[in-house]
Amino acid sequence: MATKIGIAGITGRVGTLLVHEVLATTEAVLVGGYSRNKEGKNIPTPLFQTLAELAAVCDVVIDFTHASTINQHAKALVQTQCAWILGTTGISPADQKEIVKASHKIAIVQASNFSAGVVLATRIAAQLAKALPASSYDIEIVESHHRQKVDAPSGTALSMGKAIAEARGIELDSMRESGRDGITGPRKTGAIGFSSLRAGQIIGEHEVSFTSADEQIILTHKAFNRSLFAKGAVQAALWSKSHRPGLYSMENVLELE
Numbered sequence: 001m002a003t004k005i006g007i008a009g010i011t012g013r014v015g016t017l018l019v020h021e022v023l024a025t026t027e028a029v030l031v032g033g034y035s036r037n038k039e040g041k042n043i044p045t046p047l048f049q050t051l052a053e054l055a056a057v058c059d060v061v062i063d064f065t066h067a068s069t070i071n072q073h074a075k076a077l078v079q080t081q082c083a084w085i086l087g088t089t090g091i092s093p094a095d096q097k098e099i100v101k102a103s104h105k106i107a108i109v110q111a112s113n114f115s116a117g118v119v120l121a122t123r124i125a126a127q128l129a130k131a132l133p134a135s136s137y138d139i140e141i142v143e144s145h146h147r148q149k150v151d152a153p154s155g156t157a158l159s160m161g162k163a164i165a166e167a168r169g170i171e172l173d174s175m176r177e178s179g180r181d182g183i184t185g186p187r188k189t190g191a192i193g194f195s196s197l198r199a200g201q202i203i204g205e206h207e208v209s210f211t212s213a214d215e216q217i218i219l220t221h222k223a224f225n226r227s228l229f230a231k232g233a234v235q236a237a238l239w240s241k242s243h244r245p246g247l248y249s250m251e252n253v254l255e256l257e
């Protein structure tokens, strides 16, 4: 039977592309969307009054909205026993705990980036971080996005940083250096640096560099089209239908070891 999909954030940059992706997927049916403001919207699917009403008639909701919605959305999806494909970034540690709690009741695929290329680039970055000594290789993560983006560093940059920190056997928070400015002092040995650029309509670019006194390795990922994220999220939605409650990642969906 076709997977019944709903979209939260249906009027957004990713949400509007999700409509096309779901409609183009034969194994899925688009049940509707949720938007806070229904006036003057030209969307080819019903808009529901609340997320809970939408979730009640779906197998899975794909959610690309805003970090402030997490608590409310977790409650609505658990209450209606609906799977959750969560792309929203900028999530606070307290809200992340709510996501973990909800995953005991429903299947959740959470990814800061639904691109398979980013998943693989993150793995390679972690392998490099493990192989190259922290005493001589400085790691810097630079991300560039469009001028409308509201969170920094990007979710992808933070996920890459976490994977790198884990590979080095450290906690990211203890070694993170973000947005340097002023008299910062010299770089801390083993620090993981983050820089965020916001300009024009850049869709999403991430660069991880490993620099020693003698050489530099740079790993770059550039998204050319936002449908990349929408396609990955729909793939995750179809995958989630046959999975038990739990917190899953795009690595699980892609069945990487």
Ligand SMILES: NC(=O)C1=CN([C@@H]2O[C@H](COP(=O)(O)OP(=O)(O)OC[C@H]3O[C@@H](n4cnc5c(N)ncnc54)[C@H](OP(=O)(O)O)[C@@H]3O)[C@@H](O)[C@H]2O)C=CC1
Residues within 6 Å of the ligand: 008, 009, 010, 011, 012, 013, 014, 015, 034, 035, 036, 037, 064, 065, 066, 067, 068, 069, 086, 087, 088, 089, 090, 111, 112, 113, 114, 115, 151, 155, 229
């Ligand atoms: N994981 C991934 O692969 C990707 C993740 N993202 C993340 O997805 C999120 C959305 O990105 P994008 O589509 O560019 O953003 P947009 O601002 O274009 O769209 C978000 C939509 O969510 C709704 N929304 C905004 N704020 C709230 C709120 N407080 N409560 C409920 N709904 C809200 C709005 O719809 P309305 O006003 O109609 O309610 C809006 O259209 C961001 O967190 C972004 O970082 C983006 C790209 C890829």
Ligand SMILES: O=C(O)C1=N[C@H](C(=O)O)C[C@H](O)C1
Residues within 6 Å of the ligand: 089, 112, 113, 145, 149, 153, 154, 155, 156, 157, 203, 204, 205
């Ligand atoms: O807001 C965006 O646009 C994007 N957000 C995600 C992030 O924060 O990493 C993914 C992608 O880079 C686009």
